[in-house]
Amino acid sequence: MRKRIALLVAGIAAVLLPLAAAPTASAAGEFHVSGVYYTQAQCTAAGQAGFALWGPVFYCADGPQGLVYLYTH
Numbered sequence: 533m534r535k536r537i538a539l540l541v542a543g544i545a546a547v548l549l550p551l552a553a554a555p556t557a558s559a560a561g562e563f564h565v566s567g568v569y570y571t572q573a574q575c576t577a578a579g580q581a582g583f584a585l586w587g588p589v590f591y592c593a594d595g596p597q598g599l600v601y602l603y604t605h
Contacts (some may be wrong), residue, residue, distance in 0.1 A: 567601070569602065570591055570598075587604075590602060590605065591603050
């Protein structure tokens, strides 16, 4: 249950924080977390599906507890 709550909180933060700081992060040329997934395939599919939001530049990196984080530019 804690893992689900932590994943939900991380997902909400991953959506709201980049939206709030989008002009700053984009101007600085930094990557930020845009999602948290269970597998590399899910992360890659989400990165490709979000092309209209963040463009073609994204990568997926392994994180703690076996989760995969989607980083976008």
